[in-house]
Amino acid sequence: MTRKMLIAGNWKMNGLRADAAEFQAMIDRISTDQFESHDILICPPTTLLAKFASIAEKTEMNVGGEDCHWEIAGAHTGDISAQMLKDSGASYCIIGHSERRANHNETNQTVKKKAEAALQSGLIAIVCVGETLEQRQAGDAMKTVKSQIQQSLPKGANFNNCVIAYEPVWAIGTGETATSDDINQMHGCIRELLQEIGGEKLSQSRILYGGSVKPQNAKEIFSGKDVDGGLIGGASLKAKDFCGIVAGAS
Numbered sequence: 261m262t263r264k265m266l267i268a269g270n271w272k273m274n275g276l277r278a279d280a281a282e283f284q285a286m287i288d289r290i291s292t293d294q295f296e297s298h299d300i301l302i303c304p305p306t307t308l309l310a311k312f313a314s315i316a317e318k319t320e321m322n323v324g325g326e327d328c329h330w331e332i333a334g335a336h337t338g339d340i341s342a343q344m345l346k347d348s349g350a351s352y353c354i355i356g357h358s359e360r361r362a363n364h365n366e367t368n369q370t371v372k373k374k375a376e377a378a379l380q381s382g383l384i385a386i387v388c389v390g391e392t393l394e395q396r397q398a399g400d401a402m403k404t405v406k407s408q409i410q411q412s413l414p415k416g417a418n419f420n421n422c423v424i425a426y427e428p429v430w431a432i433g434t435g436e437t438a439t440s441d442d443i444n445q446m447h448g449c450i451r452e453l454l455q456e457i458g459g460e461k462l463s464q465s466r467i468l469y470g471g472s473v474k475p476q477n478a479k480e481i482f483s484g485k486d487v488d489g490g491l492i493g494g495a496s497l498k499a500k501d502f503c504g505i506v507a508g509a510s
């Protein structure tokens with residue numbers, strides 16, 4: 261079975277309406293061939309989601325949310341539900357990004373509930389996992405990532421509705437990337453774990469790498485046999501960089 265690469269941009273808390281021009285430039289620069297052979301996604305802040313969805317309409321570009329609440333609706337001031345994201349045009353949602361785990365005290369249990377809400381609303385969940393520098397230095401990187409996956413994978417996850425993003429915390433926004441050997445070893449280990457948990461239906465889920473992916477290192481990172489694309493932060497804000505990364509996947 262061949263897995264379609266997913267190149268996903270995470271804009272985080274960046275972007276104003278004027279930056280729609282950058283998003284439009286990405287759509288214009290990515291070739292028909294690239295859109296056919298990969299899934300391409302930008303997750304902008306929620307304020308821009310509906311606008312980006314309307315720009316992307318009738319194109320192959322996908323848009324997604326950066327987080328969602330675990331309930332469909334209710335008294336949760338400031339929160340956004342998966343259903344609202346879907347209604348705004350999203351087809352994916354990033355769940356349990358390490359910045360949310362750290363800054364909003366999200367646990368594996370909340371990540372799991374959120375991912376389940378995403379699936380129920382018809383979104384593809386991108387469940388993020390990754391070890392801290394201390395955990396890696398202590399030799400606990402695999403153990404940490406395995407337990408995050410075991411505890412935060414949503415019920416009903418399969419290769420159609422769920423993507424795993426391996427993002428070592430120490431590589432995010434730092435300019436440091438894990439070595440190809442480390443990435444390939446971790447991705448292989450994640451694939452085995454998915455097979456153990458859910459057989460072929462889960463093990464064929466896409467596994468993305470995230471953490472300081474740039475046009476210069478994308479090709480090497482994406483060449484790993486179990487690397488099915490990337491989750492890109494800083495370098496997804498500019499069309500030139502993002503398109504350079506998409507080219508690295510081709």
Ligand code: PGA
Pocket residue numbers: 270427431432433434435470471472473491492493494495
């Ligand atoms: P970065 O972020 O590419 O800026 O390191 C990746 C992410 O946080 O998803």
